[in-house]
Amino acid sequence: MPYKSPHALGLEGEALALGYLCAKGYRHLQSRYKTRWGEIDLVMQDDDMLVFVEVKYRQKGQYGDGIRAIRPDKLSRWLKACEEYLVLHDTDSALRLDVVEITADGIAHLENVTG
Numbered sequence: 185m186p187y188k189s190p191h192a193l194g195l196e197g198e199a200l201a202l203g204y205l206c207a208k209g210y211r212h213l214q215s216r217y218k219t220r221w222g223e224i225d226l227v228m229q230d231d232d233m234l235v236f237v238e239v240k241y242r243q244k245g246q247y248g249d250g251i252r253a254i255r256p257d258k259l260s261r262w263l264k265a266c267e268e269y270l271v272l273h274d275t276d277s278a279l280r281l282d283v284v285e286i287t288a289d290g291i292a293h294l295e296n297v298t299g
Contacts, residue, residue: 235280
């Protein structure tokens with residue numbers, strides 16, 4: 185298997201997640217939205233819900249490896265990035281934070297990871 189850079193793997197994972205979510209009926213709004221707090225991988229619409237998606241792609245990993253990579257400091261930055269998106273886009277939509285994890289075990293979609 186040829187070498188793929190981490191960036192190329194990230195783009196591949198995001199494309200897989202996007203296809204998966206669109207097949208579930210989500211509408212794609214934006215990819216790789218950059219803020220001073222970091223990047224939001226995917227911004228999606230699920231009915232009237234604005235969904236911020238973190239994609240974790242582990243080609244050789246197992247279920248749970250990706251979600252375990254979201255440590256408290258990453259979650260804090262992700263929340264700040266989402267808040268910045270909401271302010272800059274002047275929206276009061278209901279929102280949810282999801283993780284799409286892609287591993288050797290398949291695709292797992294974890295909704296509302298902040299409870």
